[in-house]
Structure formats: structure tokens, C-alpha cells
Amino acid sequence: MKTESKLEKILAAGHLAVTSECGPPRGALPDQVREKAAYLKGVVDAINVTDNQTAMVRMSSLAASTIIKQEGLNPVLQVVSRDRNRLAIQADIIGAYALGIDTMLCLSGDHTKFGDHPMAMNVHDIDSMQMIQMVRDMRDKEIFQGGAKLKGAPKMFIGAAANPFADPFELRVLRLEKKINAGVDFIQTQCIFNVEKFERWMEGVRARGLHKKCYILAGVTPCKSLGAARYMSNRVPGMDVPKDIIERMSSVPKEKQADEGVDICIETIKRLKKVEGVAGFHIMAIEWEEKVEEICERAGLLPRPQI
Amino acid sequence: MITAERKPLEELIDYVKPFKRILLLGCNECVTVCAAGGRKEVGLLASGLQMALLKSGSNIEIKQHTLERQCDPEYVEELVPMIDGSEAILSMACGCGVQQLATRFKDKPVFPALNTQFMGASERQGVWAERCQGCGDCVLGITGGICPIARCAKQLMNGPCGGSTGGKCEVSEDVDCVWQLIWDRLKSLGQEDRYVDIMPAKDWRSGGGSGPRKIIREDLAE
Amino acid sequence: MKKFEPVIVAFCCHYCAYTAADMAGSQRLPYPANVKIIRVPCSGKVDALHIIKAFENGADGVYVAGCLEGDCHFKNGNEKAARRIDYVKKYLEEIGIESERLTMVTMSAGMGYRFAQTATEITEKIRKLGPSPIKTAITQ
Numbered sequence: 001m002k003t004e005s006k007l008e009k010i011l012a013a014g015h016l017a018v019t020s021e022c023g024p025p026r027g028a029l030p031d032q033v034r035e036k037a038a039y040l041k042g043v044v045d046a047i048n049v050t051d052n053q054t055a056m057v058r059m060s061s062l063a064a065s066t067i068i069k070q071e072g073l074n075p076v077l078q079v080v081s082r083d084r085n086r087l088a089i090q091a092d093i094i095g096a097y098a099l100g101i102d103t104m105l106c107l108s109g110d111h112t113k114f115g116d117h118p119m120a121m122n123v124h125d126i127d128s129m130q131m132i133q134m135v136r137d138m139r140d141k142e143i144f145q146g147g148a149k150l151k152g153a154p155k156m157f158i159g160a161a162a163n164p165f166a167d168p169f170e171l172r173v174l175r176l177e178k179k180i181n182a183g184v185d186f187i188q189t190q191c192i193f194n195v196e197k198f199e200r201w202m203e204g205v206r207a208r209g210l211h212k213k214c215y216i217l218a219g220v221t222p223c224k225s226l227g228a229a230r231y232m233s234n235r236v237p238g239m240d241v242p243k244d245i246i247e248r249m250s251s252v253p254k255e256k257q258a259d260e261g262v263d264i265c266i267e268t269i270k271r272l273k274k275v276e277g278v279a280g281f282h283i284m285a286i287e288w289e290e291k292v293e294e295i296c297e298r299a300g301l302l303p304r305p306q307i
Numbered sequence: 308m309i310t311a312e313r314k315p316l317e318e319l320i321d322y323v324k325p326f327k328r329i330l331l332l333g334c335n336e337c338v339t340v341c342a343a344g345g346r347k348e349v350g351l352l353a354s355g356l357q358m359a360l361l362k363s364g365s366n367i368e369i370k371q372h373t374l375e376r377q378c379d380p381e382y383v384e385e386l387v388p389m390i391d392g393s394e395a396i397l398s399m400a401c402g403c404g405v406q407q408l409a410t411r412f413k414d415k416p417v418f419p420a421l422n423t424q425f426m427g428a429s430e431r432q433g434v435w436a437e438r439c440q441g442c443g444d445c446v447l448g449i450t451g452g453i454c455p456i457a458r459c460a461k462q463l464m465n466g467p468c469g470g471s472t473g474g475k476c477e478v479s480e481d482v483d484c485v486w487q488l489i490w491d492r493l494k495s496l497g498q499e500d501r502y503v504d505i506m507p508a509k510d511w512r513s514g515g516g517s518g519p520r521k522i523i524r525e526d527l528a529e
Numbered sequence: 530m531k532k533f534e535p536v537i538v539a540f541c542c543h544y545c546a547y548t549a550a551d552m553a554g555s556q557r558l559p560y561p562a563n564v565k566i567i568r569v570p571c572s573g574k575v576d577a578l579h580i581i582k583a584f585e586n587g588a589d590g591v592y593v594a595g596c597l598e599g600d601c602h603f604k605n606g607n608e609k610a611a612r613r614i615d616y617v618k619k620y621l622e623e624i625g626i627e628s629e630r631l632t633m634v635t636m637s638a639g640m641g642y643r644f645a646q647t648a649t650e651i652t653e654k655i656r657k658l659g660p661s662p663i664k665t666a667i668t669q
Binding site: 081082086108109110111113122124125126127128129130133134145161162163165166167168171174175177178181182190237238 | 477490511
């Protein structure tokens, strides 16, 4: 065991892990964080806390993670390389660990163009790959990125994202391998709607034995409505929502679409459970945290193991 | 080359309005090639300014001149005999040229007529695109001759982000995903293994991270 | 006040509009004397500077007459001219000159009638617009 992370313990014990996410509020509203977290208590093993997601300013991931930790849950601190340079990122990692946060996710982040500060500078002093390397070196070699010795190394369980649906497809397995070589411990994938394409990606992953070198959590999202499905299909870069999902959503009346979205999500989880190499699920119920319990229950992911 | 675009006329009028006699100065190098500040653009701007000023009831004498290179003191020296005739200089060079003038003529106000853009290449007639950010530690040898620092919206050095779709960048359909270009090129060169090695965090000191850069060639420097 | 007589500068391609002007003359088709014709080897040869200088020197209207689409003697000079006209129109607006004062027209060498008609139409359009703001500023 590399860390004290509950997520690591669950995965190492061979359980299917379940994570979900919580987007911090756009204001100093700590109770909103607590509310969202309350929906997930006892339902998931860890909660991703997004870092200025979609390049919109929100309560910092570190602050919201701390609140979640205080509530007795396990946050996954998301960190994007878009907003901070390597000094700030390392400082936050040490600070997070000092506050009891032991799991994190290294990301590049959406481009500022998509957010509410398109005029801001994109930092990208390091990329997500280099961030993984940096955190691993802080943990295992006890050194800062600049090379100096570090006292009180942050023992982070290191995660990263993978998108099996982006192009070029043939590079997607190699890119995962690169992240593994950089030191990643677990992966959360982009939302899977195109299960067939995900299975093809996993074939490539297994062919190189990568599923044995890191834990892969399959990302799923329940569509709240036909509009949401269409939006993800057309407007979110790197999302693959096949036509049959859209058709299925549009085949039911508007008031039933949310239920249909949840059904699709549960069916997807059940199908993905059979895919060799899937170590768990990352359920991204965006602004719909209250649905996660039902999804987990019906997908047979409850109760959560006690470690 | 260094590319540039002319500033809006309105901004330039505000700069020159307080003066009676100005020197409008072009540059024969990069900005001529990218049709922003060469002899022809000097003529066009002089006429445009003159007309716009006439309309607002003012009359300024605009002397037109174009130097071989505004960023070189040798050529800037040419202006010495004529500079006294003008109260201010409106430079159509890149930012380097403007500063060279400001350094040489301490008592003359110098204004930029252009917005300097980027180091780029001509894609086709009339189209220039960014190609280099002058990071001071070229990685083109590893990336198949295509630069991820200048041409990836996130400066990713280890492969495409999750937004690469159909060869295009998530930022705009008009922008190629540079990592798609790099990958295609590495494949055609049979150098796919180049992708596997992790490019470590960059030392930005060579890229201006530790202040303004300078090159000194001992054998040439006087 | 003296009646306003616009000054119109017409850059005419040697292979079409200029010959059409000749044709108009030989057919005794009248067109306004306001139009000053400048013969150019191709409409694509007309530079932004030529147009701007015409306005600076008091023209009330300028038009560039090139060959019909696909008929350029130099392959695509007329297309280039059309793009350039669009570009200069934007610059004119920046300067504060109505961009309607600049027009691109196309015709063939045999269109004497069209030449005369175009010259008349453009002259009337400019007459309605009144003197160019630059000319007004110069005379004040």
C-alpha cells in the first residue's frame, strides 16, 4: 500500500470502487458543499471535488475538499494545470495532505475559452503527465519538482483522467501507458455512453497489461433530459454520445426522460461490470448528486465495503 | 517572421492628434512580408490618417519613410538628418522596432501603429499562423518537427488532451490538434516510439521565465 | 449654392470595361462626364493605395470595373480585385467615408450599353450621397 487513501484500500482489496463528484459552489456557500456531500455519504468511497470546472470560478477544490473531509467523507482533490504553476500546485498538495486529504486527480483542465473568464491566461507551466510525475516524486522520492528535499512528504494516491473517445483513438492506450509510467495509481475515464468503443479501448489496455498496472474506474453519467444528452453529444469536446442513446431519450415523454437517463446509466454499469479490467465506477451526476444513491442501489453497488 | 496587424485608426488618431508634424515610419522586414507595416502600408495609413484628421478639422504634416530594418541601430541612424523635422514618430514596425526608436531618440515620443502578434509562417497567400514561441530549448527534434508549445492551446507536451476530435482542437474547429499532426508525422516517419518517452516538466528559464533574454556572441560583440 | 457635380474615378480593365467604354462611344451611348476613366491592365492591378489616393484627392466615388466572373484575362485578377474592394471598404468606414462610395462592377468588352448604364447609375447614386466628406473638409 502506497498511501492511507480509502480508495486505494478498497481497490487493493479487490472491491469494485465507487466514486462520484461534487462541483463546489460559485460563492462562499459551505453549506452547499455539505448538502451535496450528504447525498453521497455511505453511497460512494470517495468524492471528486472539481477544480474550477469548465473554467468557471468556484470555491477552491482544496477548501471544498476540506469541508467534505470534515464531514467524514473522502475527497479526491482535483487539480488542473491551467490555473497554477508548479509552485502553487505543490504548495496546495502539501497543504491538502496536511489537512488529511490523501487522494488527488491530476488534470490539464478545460481551456479558459469555455468558461466565464475567457480573457484569462492559461498557465500550463506543466501538463497533467508532468503533474503526475511531480506528485509521485514528492511522495516516493520525497523531493520537490525543482529537486530539493522535502520533509513531510504528501502520501497522495494519484489519479488521472483518460478519454477513450477522443482522437486519435490509437494513441489513447499509449497515452494511458504514458500516465502509468509517469506514476499514476488510478484512472477515471470520460463518461461512457459508447460502451462498444470503450470495450475496444479496454482490449488495447489489456493487450498491454495496463489494467494490472493501475486501477481503471469507468466513468458514467445519467442524462437528466434529452436536451442534456444532445448538449453532451454536440457541445462537449471529446464526448461520444451515440445516436441510439439520443433516440432512446427522445422516445419517452419529457417527464420520463430523467428516469430513462438513470435506467441507461444503470444498464451501462451492469454491462461494464463484465469488462475485464474495470476496477470500479466514477459516477458523474452533475448537479444531480441526489440520484447517485439510487443508481448505486439498483446497479448492485451497495452497500459499500467497510475497510 | 514576426507578424503584426495595424491598430484601429481611432487609436492612432488619438496618439498623433496633439502634434503638427509626425514621421510615419515603416520597416522593410517582417512587417512588409505580412502586409502590415511596409512601404505600401505606410502610404495607405498616411492617406487614411490625413483624411480622418481633415474630417475632424485638424491638419498634420505626415512625413513618410521606410527603413530597411527598424530593429537595427545601423539603419535607425539614417533618421538622424530628418528627425528634427518631426515632433513624434508613429512606427509601423514590430515592438522591437518601436523600442529601438525610443532608445535612440530620447526626446521624441514614439507610438506603435501595429499590434505585434507572433512568430509565424505563411500558410498561403494572406494567411499567417503561429509556429514558434521562442522557448529557447527546441523540442522539434522529438516531436516530428511540429511544435506543441506554440501550437497546442494548452501547451501539452505529452500528447493530446481529451478534447481532440477529428484532428481538430477543442478550442476551435479552425485549429488543428497539434498532437494529431505530430502523431501522424511520427507514424509516417516510423518514429512512434518517440511518443512513449515522457517529456519532463520544461525549464522555462530559457523561454524568458527568468527575465528578458540576451544573446552575446563574444566574437562579434563590440 | 452651386449644383453638386460628383467626381467619379473609374478604374477600367483594358480587356473589358475599357473596351466597353469605347463601344459605348462608338454606339453614341451617352454617359455622364463625371466619370474619369483610368485604364488598367487588369482590375486586379488596382491597389488599395490607388483607391485611397483617389479619395484623398477629392473623388466623391470610385469604382473598379473588371471582367465577368471566370473571364479574367489573367485568370482571377477580378476575384482578387473584389476581395480587395471589400477590404478597402472597411478601411473607408474606419476613416469616416461611406463605403457605398466604392463599388466593384463586372462586364464584358461587348457591353457598351452596360458600361453607359453603370456609369450613369453610379453617378446618380453618388450625386444622392452628396460630396465626399473629405472633399467637404478640404474646401472648408
